[in-house]
Amino acid sequence: MGSAQCIEIIPVGAIDVVNPRARNRRIFKEIVTSVAELGLKRPITVKRKVCEGEPRYDLVCGQGRLEAYQALGQREIPAVVVDATNEDSAIMSLVENCARRQHRAIDLLHDIEGLRGRGYDFDDIARKTGLSLEYVKGVTSLLEGGG
Structure with missing residues (x-):
C-alpha cells in the first residue's frame, strides 16, 4: 500500500461508491444530524481512478459520511486520497467495518x-x-x- 496520502477537498459528484451498503434509516439520520451539527469528524477515504477528463475517485471508507454530505446539499467533501490497489482498498474497508461500533x-x-x-x-x-x-x-x- 502506498504511503502517500493527503487530505484534499474533492467534488462529491466525482466519487463512485464501489461496494454500496444498505444502511438503517435511524443510523443514517444520526450521521446526518452529527455532520450538520458538528461537521465531519474525520475525512472519508478515496483512491484516485485513472479516467479520461475529470478526476474520479472510488470510495474506500466513509459511505455514511459521504451520503450525509449529499443529503445536506454539500458539493465538496474533505477526503484522504490514498494510493492503493483494489485489494488494499477492500482490506481498508473491512478494517473500518470491524472498527465501527455498530x-x-x-x-x-x-x-x-x-x-x-x-x-x-x-x-x-x-x-x-x-x-x-x-x-x-x-x-x-x-x-x-x-x-
Whole structure:
C-alpha cells in the first residue's frame, strides 16, 4: 500500500461508491444530524481512478459520511486520497467495518467473502483485520454452506 496520502477537498459528484451498503434509516439520520451539527469528524477515504477528463475517485471508507454530505446539499467533501490497489482498498474497508461500533454482521461476512475470493488465506485475513483466526474460519465455513 502506498504511503502517500493527503487530505484534499474533492467534488462529491466525482466519487463512485464501489461496494454500496444498505444502511438503517435511524443510523443514517444520526450521521446526518452529527455532520450538520458538528461537521465531519474525520475525512472519508478515496483512491484516485485513472479516467479520461475529470478526476474520479472510488470510495474506500466513509459511505455514511459521504451520503450525509449529499443529503445536506454539500458539493465538496474533505477526503484522504490514498494510493492503493483494489485489494488494499477492500482490506481498508473491512478494517473500518470491524472498527465501527455498530457494524452489521452481514457487512463483515460480505467483506470476508470478498477477501477469500481474492485469494487471501485465513491467516492473512485474520492478521489484516484483527479478527481471530477461529472467527474468520467460522465465517468462511458458514458462507460455504457448512455449519
